[in-house]
Amino acid sequence: MTGPTTLLILGGTGEARELAKELVTRGEHVVSSLAGRVARPKLPDGEVRVGGFGGPEGLARWLIENDVDAVIDATHPFAQRIGANAVIATRETGTPLLRLARPGWTEQPGDTWHWADDLEHAARLLPGLGERVFLTSGRQGLAAFAGLDLWFLIRCVDPPEAPLPRRHEVLLDRGPYPVDGERALMERHGVEVVVTKDSGGAMTAAKLTAARGLGLPVVVVRRPEGCRRPETASVTTVQDAVAWLGARKKGSPA
Structure with a gap:
């Protein structure tokens, strides 16, 4: 990847909005996709689309038609369907995929x-x-x-x-x-x-x-098993997601 890239962020989370803001500031073409389950969602920076793609086939077609360079799955940790669809669609189209998933909570002293x-x-x-x-x-x-x-x-x-x-x-x-x-x-x-x-x-x-x-x-x-996607590159912070994209633009494997 060289120059401005087209990035699809599967979002709806605070991390997705933070990532979109950072990438738009860096001059990237960002499209954030929201599921449409919330009536008045907080909208991220950049371009926004609302609603499903029509399964993995529809998402694969959308990636090709819009010349998407990479997909970042920053959906809610309990969102299973769109994540699974993203794995299939990006595999079919050869589009790089990154999972941005915040860590779960851990029990602290005094918790029951x-x-x-x-x-x-x-x-x-x-x-x-x-x-x-x-x-x-x-x-x-x-x-x-x-x-x-x-x-x-x-x-x-x-x-x-x-x-x-x-x-x-x-x-x-x-x-x-x-x-x-x-x-x-x-x-x-x-x-x-x-x-x-x-x-x-x-x-x-x-x-x-x-x-x-x-x-x-x-x-x-607990987070369901379907939320774990070990076959996909994964990071836990927005900063790491930005670094992953930067490495790909430089031609480094990530």
Whole structure:
């Protein structure tokens, strides 16, 4: 690669926006692709497209038609389908692919974590851990908790769809969240247990710090096996992603 390159960022995360901003500043042609699941997403710098590609075949066709030099998969750690499609499409077209995936959270002294394989498993763990649940796993998959006779504070960016737990309150909000605010929120609602996905990153980690300080148990949903793509080059920071692109432009293997 020499001169300005066309880069497709599969995004929607804070890291994707940060990467797009950095690359646009460097004069690259950046197209960020958003899934379209959030009604009013934070838009990154550069060109933006919203919606799916039509499977791996559609993505491969889009890469060829738009003369894409490289793809950076900076999607959410729990996004499985688009990541798998990217692996297939880039392999078919010979397009370099990089996975930018922030590390998961690690348990700290004072934490009481209960690991769950999925949301259904998380729901089965809740009885006995607390009657008032702070549910922060997003608006998808909430049906897993609908049959529980517990009270839920459900926080998500957009209004969730039924079925929902019978006793609940919905809080529409978007991170980042400060630790003091998270602690105050939990105390105000009498939260006894927190449920979260292992999303990683600093934007939503404050709830873990607040739960630790309050001595609350946390049910943490593991990242699914489909999110791990060992066959793909992978980095954990925006700086490393920029370095990977720089190495490719210089002709170095990466």
